[in-house]
Amino acid sequence: MQAKITLKKTPIGEIPEDWEVVKLGDILEEVNLRAKSMEHFDNIPILSLTKNEGLILQKYRFNKKIATGDLSKYKIVKRGWVVYNPYVIWEGAIHVLGKFDIGLVSPVYLVWKPKEAVDATFLDYLLRTKRMLYEYFRLSEGVVQRRRSIKKYRFKDILIPLPPLPEQKKIAEILRTVDKAIEKTDEAIEKTERLKKGLMQRLLTRGIKHKRFKKTELGEIPEEWRVVGLGEIADLRSGGTPSRKKPEYWENGTIPWVKSGELNDGTIYETEEKITEIAVKESSVKMFPKGTLLIALYGATVGKTAILGINATTNQAICAILPKGELFDPSFLQYCIIHSRNRLISQSSGGAQPNIYLYVLKEFKIPLPPLEEQKQIAKILSTIDRRLELLRKRRERLEKVKRGLMRDLLTGRRRTVF
CATH class of the missing domain: 1.10.287.1120 (Bipartite methylase S protein)
Structure with a gap:
């Protein structure tokens, strides 16, 4: 239910009349308790601070324990206390501990205890609003962005609205x-x-x-199935990019043109860019019909697929898989490629972002049911x-x-x- 609002002007904008404007330093008190101050700290969970999930077990974040054997300098944090990483606080690395009663965190982090006039859960939401993230970034210092950090005194001076x-x-x-x-x-x-x-x-x-199976190079499959290379059941064709230097290829274009970054294992009904009929006639692009299965050959989305929900053209980083007769269902083949993607990429070459060559794709083996x-x-x-x-x-x-x-x-x- 909406209550009546009477506003007042403040340094941070208009807020309800019965709210206060306070500094973070007025409601938070820094805590610097170290593990060495406790007799037994071996069984206290070691926590890592994440932007989205808050404070989580370190072993879950990194799939291993990365803390050094000496935990004596690690800081103690208790339920309801605020923890932030001064180097990436502006990305949202500030949270209130809510999942554990107590934990140990890196000495790099700063730990704060809210005073009695503040609800910890409310504070957890308030500290990560867009305005607060902007303030952290604005007040951080450093030449290299990833090493920008906020000084304690600047953090404590940030103004916030505080309801009753x-x-x-x-x-x-x-x-x-x-x-x-x-x-x-x-x-x-x-x-x-x-x-x-x-x-x-x-x-x-x-x-x-199925009840009867046979051994194949892909493992056991039903007796009625075949193992085929994609080139046996499909024609593989890559697209192209019309020259950006020719405005007549792009201006007022009406023909969808798919980029590899738009492939996300779904169906494409709309494209970010369109080209003209002149571009189709005069460049290397090809028109592919609705229902065509596409796969990204290289780039950040290598191995990703999509089925055309429209007639469209594609760039050269995409291969269109066109059926030779009625040998495969595009949706089935899409699932098959998704399921076998790691195997396909492992057979391809490249560095951090491998390329899938057309000859590799043609020879790539899949199980084919009726x-x-x-x-x-x-x-x-x-x-x-x-x-x-x-x-x-x-x-x-x-x-x-x-x-x-x-x-x-x-x-x-x-x-x-x-």
């Missing part, structure tokens, strides 16, 4: 409710992704209701994909709701009844 404690608690409760919904959605996404991975492994190697079974497998997996799409859209909506609530509640534009 009951309102802080209510704001925190509202935002936490949305966060819990996001967490539940994340769990559902993770569970569905595991289900899809398991189904892909089974369906693309064992098929549907066409009808391909369609059944694709239908099962596409059902899972639709579920994932709905969950991801729900998460996007929740994130949008959260951003709006943070913007309104943490500035006093919207009041709560408490």
Whole structure:
């Protein structure tokens, strides 16, 4: 329920009349407790600070323990205390400990204890608003961006709006409710992704209701299936890029032109750029029909796929996989390539970003069921994909709701009844 708002002018803008403007140093007290001050600290979890997940177990962040054997200089942090990394605080590396009662953190981090007039959860949200991240960046010093840091005295002098404690608690409760919904959605996404991975492994190697199998170079597959190279069932063609020096190729273009960065294992209905009919006639680009399977040959998205939901052209970093007759279902082949992507990339060459050469793609072996079974497998997996799409859209909506609530509640534009 919206309460009546009376505003007052302050150095940080208009805020509700009963809110205060305080310095962080007024509500936070630095704590410098070291592990060596405790008799037994071996069993205290070692925590690492992340921008998005907050303070998490160090071994989960790095998949190993990286702390030195001597933990005596590590700092103690307790539930409700604020921790930040002075070098990347402006990226959001500032959080309140909420997942553990106590932990040890790197001596590089600074630890602060909120005073009684502040709700720790409210503070956790407030300290990572856009305005606060901008303030951290503005006040940080250093020539090299990754080594910019904020001095303690500057941090303590930052002004914040502070509602009465009951309102802080209510704001925190509202935002936490949305966060819990996001967490539940994340769990559902993770569970569905595991289900899809398991189904892909089974369906693309064992098929549907098969009882007889044969050994092949790809492992055991159903007797009715074949092992084929992509070149046996498809023509492979790369695209091109019309000259940027010729405006007539680009201005007022109406023909979709796909770049490799737009491939993300889905379906393409719209492109970032379009070219003209003159470009198609006079350059190396080729028009590919709706339903064509595409794969990125190099670049940041190497190995990624997409199916054209429209007639379109592509750049030279993309290979179009065109069927030789009715030998494969594009959706099935897309799932097959996604499932075998690591094997495909390992057979290719290149440095940090490998290239997939056309001759490698032509010889790349895949298991090929009869066409009808391909369609059944694709239908099962596409059902899972639709579920994932709905969950991801729900998460996007929740994130949008959260951003709006943070913007309104943490500035006093919207009041709560408490």
